[in-house]
Amino acid sequence: MSRHSLSITSQILAVLPVFDAAARHGSFTRAARELGITQGAVSRRIQNLEEQLGLVLFSRQGKTLALTQDGLLLSQKAKNALKLVEDLEHELKGSVSGQLRIGTLPSLANLWFMERIKGFKRAYPAISVDLVTIPADFSAGHKDPVNWDPSSVDVALTVGRGSWPALESFRICDEEMVLVCHPSLLGEAKPENIKDLLGLPRLIHSTRLGSWEYWAEAHKLSSYLPGDTSLSFEHFFMVLEAARQGLGLALLPSLLIEKDLADGTLIEPVPARHMTGNTYYIVGSSAAWRRPAVAALRDHLLQSK
Numbered sequence: 001m002s003r004h005s006l007s008i009t010s011q012i013l014a015v016l017p018v019f020d021a022a023a024r025h026g027s028f029t030r031a032a033r034e035l036g037i038t039q040g041a042v043s044r045r046i047q048n049l050e051e052q053l054g055l056v057l058f059s060r061q062g063k064t065l066a067l068t069q070d071g072l073l074l075s076q077k078a079k080n081a082l083k084l085v086e087d088l089e090h091e092l093k094g095s096v097s098g099q100l101r102i103g104t105l106p107s108l109a110n111l112w113f114m115e116r117i118k119g120f121k122r123a124y125p126a127i128s129v130d131l132v133t134i135p136a137d138f139s140a141g142h143k144d145p146v147n148w149d150p151s152s153v154d155v156a157l158t159v160g161r162g163s164w165p166a167l168e169s170f171r172i173c174d175e176e177m178v179l180v181c182h183p184s185l186l187g188e189a190k191p192e193n194i195k196d197l198l199g200l201p202r203l204i205h206s207t208r209l210g211s212w213e214y215w216a217e218a219h220k221l222s223s224y225l226p227g228d229t230s231l232s233f234e235h236f237f238m239v240l241e242a243a244r245q246g247l248g249l250a251l252l253p254s255l256l257i258e259k260d261l262a263d264g265t266l267i268e269p270v271p272a273r274h275m276t277g278n279t280y281y282i283v284g285s286s287a288a289w290r291r292p293a294v295a296a297l298r299d300h301l302l303q304s305k
Contacts, residue, residue: 018042018046020078023067028043046058057071100130100154102131102157104131116300117131135148136207150284154291159278170282170283172301174278175253175276182266184246185247185248202250203242204239205234215272236256282297
């Protein structure tokens with residue numbers, strides 16, 4: 001290969017991380033934010049790459065940015081090339097580096113993962129983390145739908161039964177629901193059993209409809225569950241904040257309220273826990289788990305659970 005060809009190849013390789021970021025985000029602005037450079041710098045580097053390759057990599061219609069067919073092909077090749085470089089760096093340096101794109105449920109990110117990302121970044125400072133939210137569907141409790149795009153993230157933190165087709169999952173912990181409230185909700189009352197609480201307002205997780213009914217059935221209270229005296233919220237972190245404000249009784253996963261119970265912000269007015277049958281998992285493809293950075297995240301989370 002001539003010196004000129006080597007120069008062009010090295011220039012193309014140098015811009016691949018910029019192209020990969022733009023392709024993943026579908027936005028030069030968000031790619032620039034991730035890379036710590038200006039939007040103009042991203043645009044210029046992509047333009048130079050297109051000129052060197054003689055290809056149009058992105059189609060632009062107003063503010064919409066999409067990969068062309070050539071762009072899609074290069075995107076996959078770029079991912080493979082960047083992973084090879086990352087693995088080689090790991091072997092040569094004896095340290096783990098690279099980028100992780102993690103998809104997670106909003107409440108799991110806010111109330112559990114943020115506490116653990118500090119330790120992970122301390123242990124692996126060369127790994128950059130891009131955290132995004134993924135959807136969840138609890139309408140069919142016996143199924144584990146893959147309702148996020150596995151190709152858009154390296155791994156996902158989610159809840160289910162551990163049977164996502166074509167993906168490999170690692171168990172974090174089983175889901176245990178805890179009945180909690182702020183001490184002010186009880187006033188001077190000193191409940192002796194669950195029935196003493198049934199007149200209090202309940203806080204509902206709107207995408208986990210039926211949670212209170214399952215809880216009542218587990219404690220043989222189905223006939224005692226009162227009518228609708230509730231507030232409804234879309235996410236557990238909203239339910240938690242409402243409970244902190246003394247707005248009602250809440251059913252919350254023990255995983256998400258460890259600190260609140262430890263410092264007394266929330267209390268268990270009576271012992272009334274139950275297991276839902278769900279489990280929290282870290283999920284990814286077999287190819288993802290072969291990456292040192294992904295394996296490092298898995299090991300860190302499983303060790304710190």
